Amino acid sequence: MTKKQMKLGLFIKLPGQHVASWRHPGAATDSIFNLDFLTGIAQKAEEAKFDTIFFADVFGSNVSEGSSNALKLDPVILISALAAATKNIGLTATLTTTYNEPFHVARKFSAIDHLSKGRAAWNVVTSNNDREALLFGKEKHLAHADRYERAEEFVEVVKQLWSSIEADAIINDRENGRYLDLAKVHPVDHKGKWFNVKGTLDSPSTPQGHPVIVQAGSSEAGKELAAKTAEVIFTAWQTLEEAQVFYRDVKGRLAKYGRNREDLKIMPGVFITVAKTEEEALAKRKQLNNYISPEVGLAYLSNFIRQDLSGFDVDAPLPEPGEHEDKTNPQVRSSIIRRIAERENLHTLREVYEHIAGARGHREIVGTPEQIVDQLEEWFLNEGADGFNIMPPTYPEGFNDIVELVIPELRRRGLFRTEYEGATLRENLGLKVPENPNKKQSQTV
Known part of the structure; x- marks a missing residue:
């Protein structure tokens, strides 16, 4: 039994990852905007000890009569609601740097991290759908290089805001009338190409230092941004060889930013169709494809x-x-x-x-629990992944199959936890708590 254990995220896309999932008789198509249904998924993922649930997002998707892909709820609102219904599982939502401001993002995720007691994560994206620009009164999208340059500065400013009031700045000294220790308040004074920000966030640093930073880009600019800022990266590869090249490339870039290889977890997406027999699994896949x-x-x-x-x-x-x-x-x-x-x-x-139709370029595995775990284990033990972002074909049926068939096989081989290691997402992912860069300054005042 190996001591090394993989990390697992649950990619929640309703009513399923497959483009025709809404037509499947076992898909809860009528429940995708129902909080009780979403809560049930999150709680079942927590019972299975997933590290995090994850909601992707994109604006401006084409609305068509034959596809449910364009309809969804704001993921930041979703994880806010699910924070109250869960206790251990991480809460990851996507928010673009192209059509937001740093203060907005810093404030939203700080609030969720406080309310969840340290379980929030921000998936940083730059937007790649040209139609998004039109929704925000822009004639066209920013060029790729500009989006990533803006994103890098954006993340830098958000992190400054997250650390602008130290976690122990609130002293509640009633006798002397001092609520805050002002030596531990550090106003941001940022002047850059994309942003000029002055002031502080209106909440202190969060229970896990700051929310976990996730990224999903795999271009050259995306890899460099991940090496500098990301703590988890979601990516898409088909073969072990491709995954290894990406894994070693990104991990190899960390040292120049003063980071260790364990400071970044790489979790490729995996679309899983599982059944007790291979024939049954293949039949499930064929059935879904017939609905397209x-x-x-x-x-x-x-x-x-x-x-x-x-x-x-x-x-x-x-x-x-x-x-x-x-x-x-x-x-x-x-x-x-x-x-x-x-x-x-x-x-x-x-x-x-x-x-x-389901994987969208991510790895797809169809088969028995043993066949699926064989492939996950191969990637995990050979520098292809630190874990996986699991993509069920349908909810709840396809998700239930994974929980009931794949998770037990992972545990049988000692590849996945039986209990959470800690109370925060960082603890469970094995990520260190970031030190507030202003702390030494306050100690010398």
Whole structure:
């Protein structure tokens, strides 16, 4: 039995990760905006000892009659509500740096971290959907390089705000009329290219120092930002070799920022369809793919390869990259999907969209609990991952299958916890508490 244990996140996308999950008879399609249903998922994930639940987010998704993908609730509101219904599990929500201000983000996540007693995490994204710009009165999206430059400064300012009032600044000295020790209050005075921020947050540093910083970018700029700022990175790879290259690359960048390899947990997404027999698992996958209409499948694929495929014959081959493709805006996921098509000998658009219908370029594993854990274990023990962001095909059925079949097999091999190690998300992930950079200053005043 190995002493090394993997970290697991639950990627909650309702009614399931599969593009046609809403048509499955076992999917709770009518409950995706129901707090009781969401609470049940979060509590079951906590009973299974997942490290965190995770909500992705993107604005400006195309609304269509055949897909549920565009409809969702604000993930920051969701984790705020779920903080009251859980005790141990981490709460991770996505918030873009392109269409927010640092003070807004710092304040929201500080509040959630306090109320949850140290279980909040912010998934930092820069937005990659061109339609998002239109929702915010912009004619076009910022260029890729500008988005990442802004994001780097954004995170820097948020961290300054999180540390602007030390955790023990509140002294409650009633006798002498001193509520705050002002030596432990450190107003931010930031003047940069993207932001000018002056003042303090209106709450002290949180129970885990500051919320855990998560990132999901895999471009060159994304990897560098992760090495500098991220503590968890969600990523998408198909093969162990690809995952190892990414893992060693990003971990190898940490030293130049004064960080250790254990300061960053790399957790690739894994789309899992599991059953007691391989035949049954394959039948489940086929059933879901049969629910995909050609229109939805083509629209879904269009979004990932950044080409409009509407009206294409589904039995036509995947077109070459468009000649008008923006070369300054690297599309990592599009490249992954094209490599999948080549490696798996997928000859038609239908074959491609069916292959990525649930995983969206992440690793997909279909089979028995033993087959699935064999592959997770191989990646985990060979520098492919520190853990995984688990993507169930449907809720609640597909999620229940994973909890009831995969988690016990992981535990049987000693690869996953039976109890939480601590009270905060940092403790459970094995991340150190960041020291407030202003603390030495206050001690010398």
